[in-house]
Ligand code: SF4
């Protein structure tokens with residue numbers, strides 16, 4: 298007869314006293330360990346919509362889509378594809394919003410019937426160029442930059458206007474009242490191309 302090893306015996310006694318190591322899933326909901334690396338989740342209130350996580354993701358599980366239509370204000374959808382993610386945590390590590398715009402969760406139940414539904418999104422308000430209408434950045438991202446660089450933001454009208462408008466103290470009349478062949482357009486929220494054209498070209 299083969300006798301159990303001492304270690305196995307000790308484990309068996311421990312299991313009798315403290316209960317089994319395995320859970321009774323699916324009869325009972327499984328509670329993962331707090332350090333379990335589950336599905337990353339966006340936090341809409343913390344994310345600034347910079348797309349840094351999209352750049353860093355090794356398997357392209359994060360994407361964004363800029364939406365400009367009549368259904369609402371311009372917005373950026375940040376999309377996380379749960380069927381592609383490998384839960385590596387690179388997105389959280391690279392997140393510029395103090396690693397809190399997207400975070401790994403302990404969510405592990407990711408089964409679904411339709412693969413097309415295996416994604417989650419958040420919406421961030423998008424700022425458009427006031428001349429051509431192209432997307433510039435998310436409003437929160439502009440504010441994030443202006444907060445980081447402090448008074449240097451006042452060297453860039455896109456940044457300081459975004460900040461003044463967020464504070465509710467921008468005087469829109471000053472921007473719209475000036476009509477001096479492109480020069481007034483410099484004091485607007487502009488994309489890089491329109492900013493260059495207001496500076497380097499002369500209107501006919
Ligand atoms: S955990 Fe890794 S694979 Fe998943 S979205 Fe983040 S970076 Fe991409």
Ligand code: SF4
Pocket residue numbers: 339343344345346347348349350351375391392393394397398399
């Ligand atoms: S703030 Fe963080 S979560 Fe949001 S888009 Fe940027 S890197 Fe991704």
